[in-house]
Amino acid sequence: MYQKQATILSKHFGLSQDDVSIKPIGNGHINTTLLLKSPEKNIVVQKLNTHVFPDPIALVNNARQIEIHLSDKKGQHAYQLEIIKHIPTTEENYVVEIEGESWRALEFIGRSYSEDVVANQEQAEIAANAFGQFAAALEDFDASNLHSVIPDFHNLTMRLDALKRVVKADPVGRLEACQQEVDFCLAQSQLLSELAELVDILPVRACHNDTKINNMLFCNQTQQAKAVIDLDTCMPGYWMFDFGDMVRTFCSPEAEDSTNLERVKVREDIFQAIVDGYVAPLDGIITEQEKQSFWLGAKVMTFMIGVRFLTDYIDGDNYFSIKYDGHNLDRARNQFALYRDLVEKTETLQAILFK
Numbered sequence: 183m184y185q186k187q188a189t190i191l192s193k194h195f196g197l198s199q200d201d202v203s204i205k206p207i208g209n210g211h212i213n214t215t216l217l218l219k220s221p222e223k224n225i226v227v228q229k230l231n232t233h234v235f236p237d238p239i240a241l242v243n244n245a246r247q248i249e250i251h252l253s254d255k256k257g258q259h260a261y262q263l264e265i266i267k268h269i270p271t272t273e274e275n276y277v278v279e280i281e282g283e284s285w286r287a288l289e290f291i292g293r294s295y296s297e298d299v300v301a302n303q304e305q306a307e308i309a310a311n312a313f314g315q316f317a318a319a320l321e322d323f324d325a326s327n328l329h330s331v332i333p334d335f336h337n338l339t340m341r342l343d344a345l346k347r348v349v350k351a352d353p354v355g356r357l358e359a360c361q362q363e364v365d366f367c368l369a370q371s372q373l374l375s376e377l378a379e380l381v382d383i384l385p386v387r388a389c390h391n392d393t394k395i396n397n398m399l400f401c402n403q404t405q406q407a408k409a410v411i412d413l414d415t416c417m418p419g420y421w422m423f424d425f426g427d428m429v430r431t432f433c434s435p436e437a438e439d440s441t442n443l444e445r446v447k448v449r450e451d452i453f454q455a456i457v458d459g460y461v462a463p464l465d466g467i468i469t470e471q472e473k474q475s476f477w478l479g480a481k482v483m484t485f486m487i488g489v490r491f492l493t494d495y496i497d498g499d500n501y502f503s504i505k506y507d508g509h510n511l512d513r514a515r516n517q518f519a520l521y522r523d524l525v526e527k528t529e530t531l532q533a534i535l536f537k
Contacts (some may be wrong), residue, residue, distance in 0.1 A: 184204050184216060185204060187204070187227075187229075187280055187285070188202050188203070188204035188216075188218055188227075189202065190278075190280050191218060191227050191278065191280070191285060191287065192218065192220055194271045194272065194273075194278050195225065195269055195271055195272070195287050196271075196272045197218075197220040197222050197223070197225075198220050198221050198222060200221075201220070201221055202218065202219065202220045203218075203219045204216050204217065204218050204219070204227070205217055205219075207226070208296070208396070209298060209396060210412070211502045211503050212231045212234050212235075212414075212501075212502070212503070213228045213229060213230050213231050213235075213414065214228065214229040214231075215227075215228050216228070216229075217290065218287075223290075224290045224292075225269055225287050225288065225289065225290055226287065226288040226289070226290050227285055227286070227287050227288075228285065228286055228287075228288070229283055229284070229285055230277075230283075230284045230285070230286065232283075232284055233500070233501075234332065234501065235331055235332070235414065237329070237331060238277050238284040238286070239277055240329040240331050241329075241331045241414055242268065242276045242277055242286055243329065244328050244329055244331060244413070244414075244416050244417070245266075245268065245413040245414065245416060246268055246276065247323075247327060247328065248320070248323070248388070248413050248416050249265055249266065249267055249268065249413070251319070251320065251323050252265045252316075252319055252320075253265055253267075255319045260319060261315065261319040262315065263312060263315060263316070263407060263408065263409050263410060264291055264399075264408055264409040265409065266288055266289070266291070266409060266410075266411050266412075266413060267288065267289045268286060268287070268288055268289075269287040269288060269289060271287075291399060291408065291409050291411075293401065293402045293403065293408075294399040294400060294401060294402060294408045294409065295399065295400055295402060296395075296396045296397075296398065296399055296400070296411075297309075297395050297396060297400070298395065298396050298437055299395070299434075299435065299436070299437055300395055300431075300432045300433075300452055303451045303452060303454070303455045304455070305400075305405075306395075306432050306452045306455035306456055306459065307455035307456070307458055307459035308400070308405075308406060308407050308459065309395055309398045309400075309407065309428075309432070309459070310428055310432070310455060310456040310457075310458070310459030310460040311407065311459035311460065311462060311463060312398050312407035312409075312410055312459075313390065313393045313398065313410060313424060313428060313459075313460060314459060314460040314461065314462060314463035314464055315407075315410075315463045316390060316410045317387070317389070317390070317421060317424065317460075317463070317464060318463040318464055318467060320387070320388040321387075321467050323388045324388075325386050325387055325388040325389075325417075325418040325419075326386075326418065328388060328416060328417050328418055329417070330417050330418065331414070331415070331417060332415065332417070335391060335415060335417065335419075336391070336419060336420075336423045336482075336483075336486065338373060338374060338377060338482055338485075338486050338489075339374055341486050341489045341490060341493070342367065342368070342371075342374075342489060344493050345364070345367060345368075345489055345492065345493045345496075346368075348493050348496045348497045349364055349496060352496065353496075353497060353498055354496075354497075354498040356495060356496050356498075356511075357496060359511065360492060360495065360496065360511055360514075363492055363511075363514055363515065363518065364492070364496075366518060367485075367488075367489050367492065367518075370485060373478075373481065373482055373485065376478055377478065377482065380422075380471070380475050380478060381420065383471050384420050384422070384469075384471055384472060384475055385469065385472070386418050386419070386420070387418070387419060387420065387421055388416065388417075388418065388419075389416065389417065389418070389419035389420065389421065389423065389424050390410065390413070390415070390416055390424055391415035391416065391417055391419055391423065391424065391427075392412055392414070392415045392427065393424045393425075393427040393428045393431070394427060394431040395428075395431050395432050396431075397410065397411050397412040398410055398411070399411055420472075420475065420479070421464075421468070421472050421475075421476075421479075422472065422475035422476050422478060422479025422482075423479050423482070423483055424479075425456070425460060425476045425479050425480065426476070426478075426479030426480040426481070426482060426483030426484065427483045428456050428460065429448075429453060429456060429479075429480040429483070429484065429524070430480070430483045430484040430487060430517070430520065432452050432455075432456055433447075433448045433449050433452045433453055433456075433520070434446050434447065434448070434449070434516075434520050435447070435449060436516070438487075438513055438516055438517065439509060439512050439513045439516060440512075440516055441512050441515070441516070443515060443516065443519045446516055446519040446520050446523070447520075447523045448520065448523050448524055448527055448531065450527070450530060450531070450534065453531055453534055453535075454534050457476075457534055457535055461473070473535075473536075474536075476535055477528075477531070477532055477535055477536075480524060480531075481521065481524055481525065484517055484520050484521040484524060485517070485518070485521045487517050488513075488514045488515075488516075488517030488518045488521060489514075490502075491510045491511070491513040491514035491517060492510070492511070492514035494510045495508070495510035495511045495514060
């Protein structure tokens with residue numbers, strides 16, 4: 183599979199078309215990410231999901247702006263991590279069309295690994311600190327220069343409206359299997375008023391918007407942070423959502439599709455590590471209102487991704503890639519379990535955050 187594309191891509195990117203191989207890497211839900219191996223070098227190639235990202239040129243332009251800014255910072259010794267860099271074709275293009283599909287190439291960062299579940303407090307703090315360094319390096323980047331490649335990406339009102347629409351339509355007859363989860367979602371409307379009170383007083387930042395643990399590479403030799411990756415959703419936004427997505431993806435000892443729901447809990451030591459790691463690089467930059475917003479960001483991101491998984495399940499699995507029927511429903515239940523535990527531990531976790 184993809185061998186034909188491997189040959190075509192090799193030609194576009196100036197590699198030998200003989201003795202090339204291609205294999206999937208990573209666990210992304212949206213784009214198809216592959217490692218293209220040639221005698222000259224290895225590169226990462228991605229088939230962009232144009233259903234999710236209808237303007238692949240805008241997506242790549244965003245990522246390249248971030249890449250250039252971070253490279254300048256690194257040249258000033260103001261950013262220490264490695265940087266994901268795009269590779270131009272021999273015609274100096276950054277997007278290649280193959281049989282109606284959009285592809286791009288990225289430099290391969292070797293001697294590194296990613297994690298899907300945080301193993302311990304030290305690992306969580308290292309990863310959170312890397313995302314904090316990323317945010318700090320973009321503090322002077324004009325967020326208005328970035329395209330909104332997914333408009334309203336973190337708009338909870340829009341996400342709940344989308345859920346209501348698919349519930350009403352029930353296009354593939356799945357509503358009966360998840361009515362309890364739908365009722366739970368519609369009962370969380372107080373989050374909307376909490377958000378409305380905050381967003382008007384928060385500065386708009388150039389945000390990563392997908393700060394999952396597996397979007398940070400660790401160094402094989404040192405186990406320290408090596409690179410922040412997957413810049414596809416870099417858009418204007420709020421740091422509370424980047425913080426919240428770390429809480430969502432770091433704190434549970436279970437993967438986000440685990441059905442072992444009694445173990446889907448917020449590990450308080452991991453929450454502490456996120457706070458310590460992320461806030462330190464932002465010292466002197468972050469506003470008091472932004473720090474206060476982090477608690478709401480943790481609740482909203484955990485709840486909202488659950489809403490999105492549930493919406494996609496009812497709609498027939500058109501957005502997130504799945505491995506089996508009911509995968510998105512399992513993901514949604516997992517996130518709602520984590521959200522409930524967050525709310526239950528409000529007093530304890532707020533004490534950690536606001537100490």
